[in-house]
Amino acid sequence: VTPNDAIDDLMARCVLRDQRAFAELYRVTSSRLLGVAMRIVRRRDWAEDILQESFVNIWHHVGEFDRSRSAPMTWMTTVVRNRALDWVRRPKMEVPDDDLDGLVERWEDERPGPQALLGTKGDIATLNMCLETLSGQQRQSIALAYLHGLTHSELAEHMKQPLGTVKTWVRRGLEKLKGCMDAAGAT
Amino acid sequence: MKITDPRARSLLAAEYVTGAMHGGARRRFELWLRSDPALRREVAQWAERLETLDAQVPEVAPSPAVWEAIAARVDPARRAVTRNDSAAASADRGGDSWWNRLGFWRFTSGLSTAAVALMAGWLVIAPPPPVEKTVADVRVVVLNDAEANPRMTVSWTPDAVRKDHVRLRVRVIRHDTMDPGTTWELWCLPKDAAKPTSVGLMNTDHTQEILVPASLVPALERASGMAMSVEPKGGSPTGLPTGPIPYKGAKVEL
Numbered sequence: 001v002t003p004n005d006a007i008d009d010l011m012a013r014c015v016l017r018d019q020r021a022f023a024e025l026y027r028v029t030s031s032r033l034l035g036v037a038m039r040i041v042r043r044r045d046w047a048e049d050i051l052q053e054s055f056v057n058i059w060h061h062v063g064e065f066d067r068s069r070s071a072p073m074t075w076m077t078t079v080v081r082n083r084a085l086d087w088v089r090r091p092k093m094e095v096p097d098d099d100l101d102g103l104v105e106r107w108e109d110e111r112p113g114p115q116a117l118l119g120t121k122g123d124i125a126t127l128n129m130c131l132e133t134l135s136g137q138q139r140q141s142i143a144l145a146y147l148h149g150l151t152h153s154e155l156a157e158h159m160k161q162p163l164g165t166v167k168t169w170v171r172r173g174l175e176k177l178k179g180c181m182d183a184a185g186a187t
Numbered sequence: 188m189k190i191t192d193p194r195a196r197s198l199l200a201a202e203y204v205t206g207a208m209h210g211g212a213r214r215r216f217e218l219w220l221r222s223d224p225a226l227r228r229e230v231a232q233w234a235e236r237l238e239t240l241d242a243q244v245p246e247v248a249p250s251p252a253v254w255e256a257i258a259a260r261v262d263p264a265r266r267a268v269t270r271n272d273s274a275a276a277s278a279d280r281g282g283d284s285w286w287n288r289l290g291f292w293r294f295t296s297g298l299s300t301a302a303v304a305l306m307a308g309w310l311v312i313a314p315p316p317p318v319e320k321t322v323a324d325v326r327v328v329v330l331n332d333a334e335a336n337p338r339m340t341v342s343w344t345p346d347a348v349r350k351d352h353v354r355l356r357v358r359v360i361r362h363d364t365m366d367p368g369t370t371w372e373l374w375c376l377p378k379d380a381a382k383p384t385s386v387g388l389m390n391t392d393h394t395q396e397i398l399v400p401a402s403l404v405p406a407l408e409r410a411s412g413m414a415m416s417v418e419p420k421g422g423s424p425t426g427l428p429t430g431p432i433p434y435k436g437a438k439v440e441l
Binding site for chain 1: 235
């Protein structure tokens with residue numbers, strides 16, 4: 001993972017219309033951002049379209065990025081996420097219904113264990129630690145919503161629970177997460 | 188329409204960022220965002236919190252054609268050749284949403300009066316979803332070291348008494364070496380400067396459970412936080428911490 005400082009530097013050069021900095025910015029961030037889009041739209045061709053549109057936007061609006069508000073990677077991720085969410089929420093959009101349980105299980109498996117966390121940045125360690133304090137259902141519903149772009153009603157359908165129950169899982173989970181991360185001084 | 192309750196604001200921001208909020212609610216929220224800088228900050232904080240999730244899922248390398256298409260659209264030298272293609276492409280996509288124009292974090296003005304009037308009417312007939320009140324049911328202590336790095340969490344549900352016991356979940360995230368012949372003891376710290384109460388002994392495992400008698404719940408409920416002390420094997424001989432206290436933290440009720 002490229003440190004935010006390096007990305008910030010590249011973005012500053014993009015403001016000055018430095019095409020090489022833009023190419024480098026793409027090189028160091030595009031795989032991660034394509035991963036973000038892929039998890040939401042679940043089709044490579046769509047995800048690559050979203051990536052293309054996002055980077056064209058980033059190039060044209062990089063001057064509006066406010067570093068006092070958010071980290072560069074968060075800003076770029078937000079651009080891609082919003083475009084991907086917009087994409088899947090278009091009426092009549094059929095998102096391939098692959099095995100969501102498998103996706104979440106894999107995510108649970110891939111979450112770094114204590115050994116891996118030794119070397120990670122404080123934020124990641126804190127987030128993981130705080131995720132551990134949630135119930136499995138809360139953790140799963142947040143992962144499905146955030147990582148895979150499921151709406152409340154899609155979550156309810158997928159988890160075979162009433163809408164109200166699922167909304168409560170998400171809300172309680174998010175509140176707990178915030179409480180824990182604030183307590184750990186992460187944000 | 189203004190949302191003023193801080194808890195509701197934070198939750199709505201969180202649901203917006205996760206994407207769970209959608210349809211009309213999402214559009215209304217985006218309208219509020221335009222005129223509410225504090226709400227935008229809330230959204231930015233949530234984006235920051237949750238973005239960490241993206242940092243640990245698999246990356247996917249894009250095919251070379253993606254960069255070629257981008258470069259063709261941003262490089263003025265190449266744009267002349269491909270302008271027609273890209274114009275067609277963006278027309279195809281039906282224009283940008285307001286946040287795709289990336290004024291997102293800073294956008295505060297520029298709405299026409301008519302649009303504002305329209306919005307106001309719309310918001311009145313479509314109030315925000317109510318945030319249900321829930322009772323606090325989980326306690327979490329994040330124990331930090333002297334440099335404020337989180338080292339472990341202890342969490343429990345005070346109501347979940349099973350067979351006269353309450354289960355404390357301990358997650359050790361990063362720890363120092365446990366010296367031979369010593370053990371670690373967890374203490375709850377009362378609010379009123381009274382003596383700490385021993386919660387139990389622990390080890391360096393990532394995931395542990397400590398079963399405490401239900402009779403200890405009142406002390407846990409009164410506690411302002413927890414601390415971990417280094418003790419001789421078998422635990423403190425005096426009933427009070429005797430060794431160094433490397434980690435401690437405040438209790439939060441969630």
